[in-house]
Amino acid sequence: MTNYHSPVMLNECIEALNIVPNGIYVDCTFGGGGHSKVIIKKLDESGHLFSFDCDEDAYKNALPNDNFTLVQANFRFLKKFLKLNGVLKVDGILADLGVSSHQFDSAERGFSFRFDNDLDMRMNQASDFSAKNVINTYSAEKLADVLFYYGDVRASRKLARTLIASRPIASTFELKNILQEFSKDEKLTTQVFQAIRIEVNDEMGALKEMLLQAAQILKPNGRLVVMSYHSVEDRIVKNFIKTNTFNGKPKKDLYGRFETSFKPINKKVIIPSDEEIKVNKRARSAKLRIAEKT
Ligand SMILES: C[S@@+](CC[C@H](N)C(=O)[O-])C[C@H]1O[C@@H](n2cnc3c(N)ncnc32)[C@H](O)[C@@H]1O
Incomplete structure (x- = not known):
């Protein structure tokens, strides 16, 4: 099998999650499982990883671990599927947005103009x-x-x-x-x-719904780690972390205090190193933002 996907900023994302071995983690975008494989290694038997992917092709990469659950669903339904699994609060959430190399390089999926195919582009x-x-x-x-x-x-x-x-x-x-x-x-x-x-794929709509739910289900000090590849996505993530809104305009609560759910961990957006971009060109537009639930 050709490489399904090379994980981007792997060490940076894992470090950002600040993993506790008995914690509950979510990888919203399982893909080839590049990030999930490392997260699960850091968990003990009481920890658990729930990974989501709406693409059935990702299922062949499922991990064999007992403390791993792969959910074939859109991450916009994050809260609902975790609740179905008896989980109301989590310690960390990772999202590595967009398409995988597998999707982009599979001619029949119609994502790429390198191949002649039906105009498809559905992740699901x-x-x-x-x-x-x-x-x-x-x-x-x-x-x-x-x-x-x-x-x-x-x-x-x-x-x-x-x-x-x-x-x-x-x-x-x-x-x-x-x-x-x-x-x-x-x-x-x-x-x-x-x-x-x-x-x-209504990528912006799904991202917004996921962020709103992340603010509800993350435990205090739980980490939100989002990697985006498009300026509109990155702006949504940045605004939400800073102001709890998608347009960046802060809202006040009943007492006149600014509403926030997160404390940004990185003030400046994190980008891949030159070395990483040299070996993985597809990493070049990645932007990583890390926040902690307050
Ligand atoms: C960039 S890849 C993730 C790669 C993964 N981190 C790895 O290292 O292999 C994005 C994956 O997320 C999935 N995906 C994108 N948006 C999604 C959504 N809203 N709900 C569920 N899965 C989604 C895609 O199908 C794709 O497999």
Whole structure:
């Protein structure tokens, strides 16, 4: 089997979790289990690790340990699935957002324009909403917003109109060809594929729901460790840690005090070392934020 995924900032994430051997931990994004494998090694038999992944392909990587549970679900349902397992509070939560190398490198999953395939991009193969739905059914305005907010596409309105005029668009190569005709800028294809993927999987919505639940289920001094690969994601995480809101505007409680649930552990965002980026190019956009539940 080719490498499913190389874990990014592995040591930094494990250290950030500040693991206590009998604690309960959550890895929201199991993938190839790169981070989970190290977390479980640090637990004793009374500790437990719950890992989530909505992609059934990740299941072949399940760990054999008795104190490990793999939940095939979206991490937006974190609290519900932990409760089903009798868990109300946890000691640490890790999320390594986005797609795995396995998903990106599997031609049939339709995430990459390196391969010609159905426009799919679903992380959860059981979902009935794919990239084809976004590209072929969204209004010009909605499509332009997706391209602008999740792909930083400058000419988003014009591009949305071009895409709508080219409908139906069924494959990755059809989309790539339209984009390459639209602009000589090679980055555009990457930006558009990324934007569509984020929309298909409602990545920002899931992240927000997970953060709200993390604030409810983490024990005092419990750690929240989030690694993101996109500026919008990182802004959501940063704002939430600082202000308990997603727009960064602090809210006051009934007594006029600013509401906070977390104390940031790193003031400056943590990025991978040059050495790590040299051996794993996909680590290059990673941004790590660590916070402690107050
Ligand atoms: C970047 S990879 C994680 C890699 C993992 N840390 C490792 O070292 O192997 C992200 C994984 O999280 C999963 N994922 C992304 N968003 C998710 C969500 N909202 N709910 C559940 N799983 C999600 C993806 O399917 C993918 O397998």
